[in-house]
Each structure stands twice: as structure tokens, then as C-alpha cells.
Amino acid sequence: MLLASSKLACAATPLLRAQRTASTRLALLTASSWTRAQAAPLQNDQRRGVSSSGTRPCLGLGSLPSAPSTRAGLHQHATSSSTPSMSATEREECSARLSVPTRSVSTQSTPVTVQAPVQPQAAKKTENDAFNVDHLLHLKEADQAWLQKLYDGILQQDRSALARGITLVESWRRDHRRVAQNLLDRILDVLHDRWSHVQSLGSRAVSTVTLKNNQTTTTLPTPFRIGLSGPPGAGKSTFIETFGMFLVNQGLRVAVLAVDPSSSVSGGSILGDKTRMTELSRNDAAYVRPSPSRGSLGGVTRNTSDAIVLCEGSGYDVIIIETVGVGQSETAVADMVDLFTLIVPPGGGDELQGIKKGIVELADFVIVNKADGDLLPAARKAKSEYTSAMKLLRPRTASWTPEIAMLSSLDSTGLADAWKLMLQFYDSQMKGGEFFLKRSQQRKRLMWKHVSDGILERFQAHPEVSRVIAGAEQQVMQGLVAPGLAADELLDRFR
Numbered sequence: 001m002l003l004a005s006s007k008l009a010c011a012a013t014p015l016l017r018a019q020r021t022a023s024t025r026l027a028l029l030t031a032s033s034w035t036r037a038q039a040a041p042l043q044n045d046q047r048r049g050v051s052s053s054g055t056r057p058c059l060g061l062g063s064l065p066s067a068p069s070t071r072a073g074l075h076q077h078a079t080s081s082s083t084p085s086m087s088a089t090e091r092e093e094c095s096a097r098l099s100v101p102t103r104s105v106s107t108q109s110t111p112v113t114v115q116a117p118v119q120p121q122a123a124k125k126t127e128n129d130a131f132n133v134d135h136l137l138h139l140k141e142a143d144q145a146w147l148q149k150l151y152d153g154i155l156q157q158d159r160s161a162l163a164r165g166i167t168l169v170e171s172w173r174r175d176h177r178r179v180a181q182n183l184l185d186r187i188l189d190v191l192h193d194r195w196s197h198v199q200s201l202g203s204r205a206v207s208t209v210t211l212k213n214n215q216t217t218t219t220l221p222t223p224f225r226i227g228l229s230g231p232p233g234a235g236k237s238t239f240i241e242t243f244g245m246f247l248v249n250q251g252l253r254v255a256v257l258a259v260d261p262s263s264s265v266s267g268g269s270i271l272g273d274k275t276r277m278t279e280l281s282r283n284d285a286a287y288v289r290p291s292p293s294r295g296s297l298g299g300v301t302r303n304t305s306d307a308i309v310l311c312e313g314s315g316y317d318v319i320i321i322e323t324v325g326v327g328q329s330e331t332a333v334a335d336m337v338d339l340f341t342l343i344v345p346p347g348g349g350d351e352l353q354g355i356k357k358g359i360v361e362l363a364d365f366v367i368v369n370k371a372d373g374d375l376l377p378a379a380r381k382a383k384s385e386y387t388s389a390m391k392l393l394r395p396r397t398a399s400w401t402p403e404i405a406m407l408s409s410l411d412s413t414g415l416a417d418a419w420k421l422m423l424q425f426y427d428s429q430m431k432g433g434e435f436f437l438k439r440s441q442q443r444k445r446l447m448w449k450h451v452s453d454g455i456l457e458r459f460q461a462h463p464e465v466s467r468v469i470a471g472a473e474q475q476v477m478q479g480l481v482a483p484g485l486a487a488d489e490l491l492d493r494f495r
């Protein structure tokens, strides 16, 4: 059922948020209770957002309608009480369904319960009226064609389209940003439908591991974002290569992204200049993306969050985000993933001192790597030290206490046990309802990050401010003017 639903979702029209509630509700009407006779009038008009099978029409891959008109059109069709082709009884039936808080839903034959949005329709409409992004979604014809190509390619799991999409979201050009935001908005729409379906499964949305022909395969109801950090030399790249291949052999598609603030300074890149991960990057089921070599940490992390969305749109099941253990990058990565993993070399004491305490506190999972050969006793010792240390920390979520695994990336031992623990985390978050809650909070924080970065950028570029910034900084640094007073003067100039 999950497979079928994700296929349907893949082909779904990218409905926009303004009409999403109503149209999604329509789209989710049960196959069992939504009879052929009731569905018939809607079949005549695909723009209502419901196909003959009770799902959204398959416009997504074929055509990408201009956003504002679609948004308006769909909203009208989904909510209007004067739809001409509906009889009065059908309209009543339809509006009754739209206002029911939970319902039985089927994408195939098994009904499942869907939690409808909490807001009543009227409140939702007012909220949508007050906040509308339609005007930002207008694109020139050429850009529209560009967007369509990228969108289709990404959904069709074309790696080069994904790479171009990520390059686009990394672009600093204002006109590129507009297209990038459109692309993200469309992909997010497709993902939103998939997430809604998974959420509708409630505590049944868990990973499944099956044994077939002596080989295990894992199925995940929704992509799993795993952050990975650790001190230099801990074995991050070696681990990603081995673990990535392990996941691919489990039937999963794996994407690897990187956040590397040091590359902004040095021009290097933690993945880009490496010839490591060769096997993984050559595998068709994997995508390895070097970190952007330009940009501030803020910019790089924002771009990575966007890249994650595109990777999910492109059907990757596990997205690994690597970061080096320096600066603020761990905090940034921890705020864009489901599971934040710390990888450490064997030994404690000196090695552990190299790791900031803060990173350990962020970790949901610790991997002691290099548990092989002569290093095995040291790895065991490190594991027990981490186990004791982590006990003293407050758990980050109610349903999970951080776990410690021991493995060898070089010998590929202990990977299955580590993956089992990661899946336990995934399932605990799904069952406890924290999985999607955490993601929605992450998205909210990301919006505010965009806002604060944007304000600072505009502030610094303001002619009245930019003219005096250097002087203000100099006087503050020399202790001639109080920092607060200087800030007041700068802010006064920003009108």
C-alpha cells in the first residue's frame, strides 16, 4: 500500500498550500465510501484535484501549471458551494466530508484513519487570505520551462537533474533564487502529500526489515535524515562509504550531502576533494554531493536544508549529512536531521577532549569506529566511557535515550547492529509522533533563519547604513563608542 501510495504521490499534481487542505481532503476520500456515482462529476474536471480513483490527477509529471492560477482554481473548486456540475445532495455530502475531523481513507483497499487538519475550514481560509505567496510564484515563460524540466527530472529520479536543482538552490543570484524557491515549493507539495499519508498511518508507520533469499531489505515509510559529525580522522568518510553501501544493499537509495564551513574559508570541500566514497558515488542508487565551496555557514546550512528537500523529492530513502566537528556546523546539522550521530575514534581521554562537550549533548546516537584489530580493546573502553557519560545527559526526546554502537568501517563489521539501533530510533519517533513534529519545528526555525539573514543582508546593504558601517565598527573596537549606542545609530539610519 505504501508503495502504491508513494507512486500516486509521485505523480500527484503539485497543489499549492492555499488550497491544500480542501483538495487533499477531497483526494483522500475513501475508495470504499466515495462511490463511483459521487465521484463521477469530479472526473469531468481534473482541476478539482480528484481523479477517478479518488486520488489527485496525474498532472504533476506531464505539466506544471502556472502556480497562481492553479492555486486559485483549485481553491475555488475545492471549497465552492456553487460548483455547477454537483447536485445539491452531492455538494452537501462533499462539504460534510470536508468538515469531518477524521475519516477512513484508502489508497487501495485497506482503510486507514486520517487526522484532518485541526483548523475549521473558515479559519483556514482566513489564515490563507492573510498570508499568500502567490505573487512570488510568477515566473517568466523561459524560467517556467526551466523549472518544469528540473521538476520532472527530480521526480523521475534523474541524478543530473537533482544535481542541477541543488546548484540552483545554492545560487546567490536573485533571479535564480526565485526559480529555486518555486522549485522547492513544488517539490514540497509532493512531499507534503507523502508525509500526510505516512502521518495518517499513525503508530503503524514504522520501518520493516524482511529476509528474502538470505538477504535483508529495509523499507522506510518516509526518508530518514541522518546527521554525522565527528573529529577529523574519526573515519567519517570511510563509514559513509561502507554504511552507504550497506544501505544500498538493503534496497535503499542513499544521498550524501555535506556541511563544511571550513570550505568557505579554505575553498576546499570535505567531500569534493576526496577520492573516498568511490564505490558509493558510482552506485546508481546513491548520490554523493560535495559541499558548496562558497558561502557563510548560514548560507551553506540553508542550502543543505533545501538540498535535503530535493533529495527526498528524488526518492532517496536515507539522506546522510556529514559535517566536520568544528564551529557551529554541528548545531546547524542537528537542526536539519532526524537523527544526529556522533562518530568517534577508539580511546577516550585525549581523543574525547578534542570533541566539544556540546556535540555529545546533541547526539542521539554515538558510533565508536575502528573497533578492529589492535584497536578493539580501546574501542570497547570508549564505548563503556560513552555509555556512562551519556547516562548523565538529559535525553533529547521523551521516547529515546541515546545509544552507543561499536563498529569497524574498514572491516564492515557491526553495521547491521548500528542500523538496527538507528531504526529503533526512527520507529520510536514515528510511534511517539515526534518525527513529524520535530520536522515541522525545524522548518519553522529555518523560516526565521531566512528572515534574520535577509534582514541583516538588507540592513548592511542599506545606503545610509553601509556608508558608516566601517566607521561604527572602528569606533566600537577602539572603545570610543558603546556598542549599544552605535547599534542604535545604525538602526535609526535603516528606514
Ligand SMILES: Nc1nc2c(ncn2[C@@H]2O[C@H](COP(=O)(O)OP(=O)(O)OP(=O)(O)O)[C@@H](O)[C@H]2O)c(=O)[nH]1
Residues within 6 Å of the ligand: 230, 231, 232, 233, 234, 235, 236, 237, 238, 239, 324, 369, 370, 371, 372, 375, 407, 408, 409, 410, 411
Ligand atoms: N582501523 C581502522 N581504520 C579506519 C576505520 N575507519 C577509518 N579508518 C582510517 O582512519 C583514517 C581516517 O579516516 P577518514 O574516513 O578519512 O576519516 P574522516 O573522519 O573522514 O577524516 P577527516 O576528513 O579528516 O575529517 C583513514 O586512514 C582510514 O583508513 C576503521 O574502521 N578501522
